[in-house]
Amino acid sequence: MLALEDITVVSLESGVSAPLCTRLLGDFGAEVIKVERPGVGDVNRHWDSVVHGDSSAHAWVDRNKSSIELDLKAEAGTEIFYELAAEADVVVQNYSPGVVERLDVGYDAISAINEDVIYLNISGYGRTGPYSDRKAYDLVMQGETGSILMNGSPDAPAKIPLSICDINAATYGTMATLLSLFHRERTGDGEAIDVTMFGGMVSWLGYFPHKYWHNDETPARVGMRHHLLTPYGPHETADDQYVNFAILSDAHWEALCTDVIDRPDLLEDDRFATNEQRVGHRETFEATMESIIAEESRDYWAQRLADAGIPWGDVNHLEDVLEHPQTDHLELIDELETEDGPVPYVRNPIDFDGLETTSEAMPDLGEHSEAILEALDYTDEEIESLREKGVI
Structure with missing residues (x-):
């Protein structure tokens, strides 16, 4: 049984935070429709080409999804998006500040046609406030929320190599979506959700704020040691x-x-x-x-x-972790079959007795455009016309 098999998610996503969030939902059976710019797609597709020509980031965050190319600046593209959103349980977006409002696909527009929709906004700083218009990327947010100056050796600060701020937002975004689905199940009400990278990372500061509030103490860099414990x-x-x-x-x-x-x-x-x-x-x-x-x-x-x-x-080194006996015992590594060859991947680590996860290969750009439009009752002629106009 797949816990989210009847849930449809339409996502305006870019980079890591929203794509990882929707992939986590897709792991448990949600139908995820990834809306991408024609001819360009998600920026994460272009960061490298190590996975049979695809990027490592794309392989990480984009499995269990369909991809449709859609020009939201074209009226016909917006209308198609409205049709998708009208049937969606969840809409997710992490575009730059103000973009979904300018494209008229923000919560107000979508809730007008789908009143019980759950609309998740993932942003750097939030949609209001003095920093709301700033773009945010993982490295920028690590610096803004104190992680860089707390991390590293006494001689030099360091960024955390994982995309920890993106992962934080994706995790909170997934949790918020599941909570909102549960709330809707009880009340029938949809809602808008705001998850911020900034707020998420501040919430992860742990005991350090208490050390500051109660002891006027800020964390010095201690390298491989612990700030609070020794040895x-x-x-x-x-x-x-x-x-x-x-x-x-x-x-x-x-x-x-x-x-x-x-x-x-x-x-x-x-x-x-x-x-x-x-x-x-x-x-x-x-x-x-x-x-x-x-x-x-x-x-x-x-x-x-x-x-x-x-x-x-x-x-351990990375290769030690991937070949670790406990990695093998927990069956954390699996393999996707693609047209270009096998793609190893790390499975979702949550293990249920009665629930399953699913794993489908990440989509090529626009791979499912035609199938998605056919499901919306577009004819072959209409689809070809949209393609000729560059809408898809």
Whole structure:
């Protein structure tokens, strides 16, 4: 059973945030119609060409969708969009600020023809406020919401390599859509939803605002260490590998000192008696811990940490993750069959007993234009006329 198999989503999407959101909905059976500019399509199609000529981003976020090329600047294109939206459960858009209003396909226009539609706006800063007219991309938003200056080593800040702000917005967008569908099921009412990259990332700041509000403390860059806990993180071993462990409690700290590193004397050092005191003496304490771990091999420490019941793990390269025994056990990697050849992909990680996911190859630009129009009762002659006029 596919949980969303009777739900239709029409999306004006670009980049990662909205496309990933609608792909997540498509994974659970929603029919997703991706509306794209004729001859150009979503910008994510053009970032590289490593997947049999398609881009890696397109392969990541665009499976389980149909694609129709549609010129929304043409009256006929707008009329077709209205026909699609009139039958949709959900409309999603993440175009630049003001675009859907200028094209007359915003919530007001669509709700006038489909009063119970759920209309999801994903934007950088929101549709109102002093920053509402700014375009937003992941790197820009990482800087704007503090991530860059919190990340990296003491000597240099760094961006997070994943598109974390886009993923944040996609995740909140998916959750908001599901909640709104549930709300409509109860009340019969559709609604407009606003999800912002800025708000989503601010909500992910975690305990740092409390450290600022209550202790006037802003996070210094600590590299591979933890801002709030120590010892915590990867430590280099004698054989030039890493062992990654986390001390989260007094019991862990005692076990580390007595059963792992054979340094019970550290338990008697007042500077290191509590986690907060260890963080306060971070420079001295972490240098001591690093020198101890550097004396033995990765395998030596791994065994002792495991025996002591302390959380630990390896520091893997990408290929290690993709070939990881737990990746294999969870069957996270699957393969799509396409005309150009097989495309490996990472499955949706949510596992239900009674619900299924689906995986269809990402669409070529405009691959389903004709089929979608035929479903709207357009004749062959009308479709050909639209093609000749550049509407599709």
